[in-house]
Amino acid sequence: MTRKLFGTDGVRGRANTYPMTAEMALRLGAAAGRFFRRDGGSAHRVVIGKDTRLSGYMLENALTAGLTSTGMNVLLLGPVPTPAVGFLTRSMRADLGVMISASHNPHQDNGIKFFGPDGFKLSDEAEAEIEALLEGEIQLAQAANIGRARRIEDGRGRYQEFVKTTFPAGLRLDGLKVVIDCANGAAYRAAPEVLWELGATVVPVGVSPNGTNINDRCGSTHTQTAAEAVVAHGADVGICLDGDADRVMILDEAGRVADGDQIMAMMASRWAMDGKLRGGALVATVMSNLGLERFLTGQGIGLERTAVGDRYVVERMRAGGFNLGGEQSGHIVMTDYATTGDGLIAGLQFLAEMARTGHKASALVRQFDTVPQMLKNVRFAAGKTPLEQASVQAVIAANTARIAGKGRILIRKSGTEPLIRVMAECEDEGMLVQVVDEIVGAVEAVV
Template structure:
């Protein structure tokens, strides 16, 4: 079944523009409600969380109207991280969880992510079925069966208490000065409070959301702000989250950044030593650096690659029974603790290594030497299909031949924006740059 609304991470787009309109949010809510109320019973509930975008109010109200119109009882959490929605969907025995967020995108965008009753994101098949319901006539509930909506005031507190249970008992963060950059997003209260309660001296950054400053020169996609704060305050470490707090970047005391690959390498090695790494396997996407793969192989561990998107990482983890995975972009998935990427939990795992080993962050942020990697994005119009062009295909094939045995090429469409992502890796940086630029030029000539 074809999918036009849903991308790699729910439905996403510019607010007040199709598909992120109030009308579509209402229909999506009604379709999701009808999908989860197929047995006709009245005991169904859904939890809804959101980040701090101005458009969240509009979409939250529209979703609530759609869901209650089909008989779903709605529990409104307010601003909470995406992983909190996955956790509370299970904890509150809900049939559905919804997160309103466009993650690391600017405030002008927004999105809708769905979670099933097990707290995991819905499968492609479930999303396709909801999309088919959206396109048809949606049967409303009888007047006496319309759902109710209720604010849940302690949802964030429940999540914070859970997060603290993932930090090893007996360890504290006393004496550690930690910069936490919350990107003016969903974790602007939860993250600083958790760190303070565990004993850290907290320097908060990006904790004054106003509806339009989410991810604006802060957060995991703009780590310079946190890096400057680390150096200025003489902090031991920095933790930089994105707008919905499901991804993280770590900064050492010098402001040097460790991406998701380095964090996963650290955790995989540690968990393997403790016998905790199931199947001796780490799951990551095709974007993860070759250096990570070499690092794992050298320790008798395996890297299983997936398509880009944390949902595909999670699906592979569940199929194989693995418990650690993630993305270079900072999604770190630890199914021993959470059903989706959780930037705060991943940050606490790094801090626990600092506390346990008494080693500085600079010794922990670089587990392996990265193979030079270059990524460039090419924007294209909706009426264009540049990867179908014969000339583009020939140029990509030529680059693959030239890098064979020394690196790799990865060309893909973004699942959240109209971009072609052109990525390659090679020890020879001159060759790497020339091949990427040639592929980009071929695509730009078409678009």
């Protein structure tokens, strides 16, 4: 059974345009409710969180209508990070968790992500079954069995208290000045409060959401704003989250950026030394830099690669018994603590290492030298299949042969946007530029 509506991270698109319409959200809610009520019975419940996008109000109400129409009781959390939904789904004994967010995308986009009762994102198979229900007549509840909805006022507080328990007992952040950039998104209150309660001097950035400024020149995809704040305030470190706070980038005291690969390298090395790294390996995607792989090999640590998407990282971690994984983009998954990427918890782990060692951020963020890497995106129109064109395939084949033994090429269609992503790594930077530009040119010629 294949999926058409769901991408690598739920259903996503432009708000008020298919599939992110109120009508589709209502039907999707009803289909998900029916999927989780297959066994009948009563007292089924779902928790719904959202980020700060204006369209979140519309989708929240539509999902609530669809879910209650199938007999699901809805608990509304309001603006909370994506990992909070995973945590609270399990903590509140819910059958289903829903996060309304398009993560790092601009405010015009939105998305819907589902979590199972164990707090983990749904499998491809479960999403395919929900799609199949969408295509038919969805069985609604009898009038007396329609679900109820209520707002949960302390959901964010419950998550914050849990997050603090992941910080090592006996350590505090006294004396550390931390810039925290919340991308005007879901963590705009939770992240600064947690840091302050642990003793940090907090410089908040991106904490004034207005419905349309999420990820706008701030957050993990635009670190310049936080970098300027780090330098201006003489901060020790910067933490940049994305719109739903499941990604993180770390800035050192000079405002230099460390991506997910560098953060994972530091954590894997430290956990291995402490005997905490289960399976003796880190799980990362095919996008992670070759430099990370070489660093881990030198440390006697394995690297398990997966397809792009934190859900696939988590699936491999669960199947192989690993407890650390993530993506270069900043998803850091620590299954000892969370069921999905959690930018705030990952940031706290980095701060704990600073507090434990007394080292500056700059001494921790550069764990290895990266192999030169280039990534370019090509946008294409709906219905186009540029990677299937013979002219594109010929250019890809020629450049793959050209770079063999010196690097690698990875070309894929994005699972969240209409983009072809062309990535290559090569020690020879001149060749790297030529290879990427030739492939991008071939793709652009057909789109």
